[in-house]
Amino acid sequence: MKFGCHLSIRDGYLGAAKKAYAMNAGSFQYFPKNPRSLSVKDYSEEDAALCRVFCKEKGILSVSHSPYPTSLTPHSDEKKIQVIDSLLNDLEITEACGSIGVVVHFGKHASHLTLLESYQLMIELLDETLSEWEGDAKILLENSAGIPGTMGTTLEELVQIRRLCEFPEKIGFCLDTCHAFSCGLWNGSNWNDVLEKGVALGYFDQLEVIHFNNSKYPTGQGKDRHAPIFGKGCITEDQFDQLVQTPELAKLPFILETPKEEIPHEKEIQMLQEKWGI
Template sequence: MIIGSHVSIRDGYTGAAERAVANQASAFQYFPKNPRSLSIKEFDREDAKNCSSFCLEHQLYSVAHTPYSTSLTPVIDKQELTIASLLNDLEIADACGSIGVVVHYGSQISKTDPLASYHLMLDILNSVLSQWNGSSLILLENNAGTKGALGTTLEELVQIRNLCGYPEKIGFCLDTCHAFASGLWNGENTEELIAKGESLGYWEQLKVIHLNNSKYPTGSKKDRHANIFNSSIGYINADQLKELVGASVLAGIPLILETPDDEGISHKEEIEMIKQKWNQKFLENFEC
């Protein structure tokens, strides 16, 4: 099982990797720069190089996540800044040896033209990826459906990748809370979801899973994460999560916790609990 959590870069990129190892993790996620700004970061390249070497030495997987304000459907006066910011994120992720950069799917921008958002997303992606030749990928994350967000179906995610001029530079990130909140997955339709993903070729391009419980019921379109084993708050049964992420087609995909780290359980403790409770299932699937 490859599992970790989101960690801070307050001690640099290498410091983030070291924190992940201290948490007994085999993977981690980080913001490559200020999570509340699209400003371009002049990053410490030596630190990033050391992070990459450290991860190789410790067999540690990493993935970056774009700042909160990043959107693939930005307003006109933010489009060039968004493109520059995404390229900056990719450059940092690549220097750190990361799989890619997670970015949320876009939102509806027109009440009269349902295709306008998709056209803009393709324009932004093509502008970014035509300038990008590194190894790190853009990882499109499914949305919870909050405030008109698109990307709540596997069909949308796969189609944008297919229509992009550079599909080989795009992968996917599945967020279990988002899937539950949007109604894509309700905890009881796992076999159906797995079959759909196989028919669309989605799982072949899945590079990371955000492993999160949900503080609201399925179909609520509310994006609030809960801890995996907190049955008093989380609406997803831990066994349902285990069934989904333990499916054989998902074997070897890094699991990243974005759960609360201050609600009675730390990420280190949660990682250890998951290993103890789930690891045998993952070993069986890996062997298959």
């Protein structure tokens, strides 16, 4: 299994890759730039190229994560332009580093729009962005946390948004286990149902990465609070075991976004490898 975690690029993209290797991780995630800004970054192409070569040599998979202000349902035309420019910058850096794609949170219901108009805005933004993108790195839509029925919490929505976009081949998916548990998509006891539905919809054909997180709160409460895989989280080891043992997920990177102050990621990766490593 390609277990890994989110890492800082304080020492550059190559530095993050070397940190992953030192942790005996098979994968890692990084912010391509300042996580709190949509400003376009003038990055080091040499550093990114060295990261790409290093990861290929060591068999490490990587993904990037778009900055927090990235919204696929922006509240204004000005914000829309900022998001598109930022996403294109994210994709360029992601491609240069040899990463699979950039994880982007599913859009939210915009308060000034109807639900249908929010979906339409999201599709328009994706189309405008991807019409200018010619690389191999994909936008990876991440399922949302929230109470059942919140926008972005069903496999049907994720698949349909991709299908309705003009460039579906440039879009993949990221499954966050805490988010799925939060909204009740996966309640811990229905993984076979989730798998069956996902296979029928074609969701798992486009799934590129797992955000591997436990939940501090019970399923269906809509609370996005991550917990370590092993410990006091509400998802049990047996429930995770069903997911990890799924053949459709065998080659995907499993990225921890768990609170490292509770269990250091290096230790948690070691525990994951001891439990489920091959």
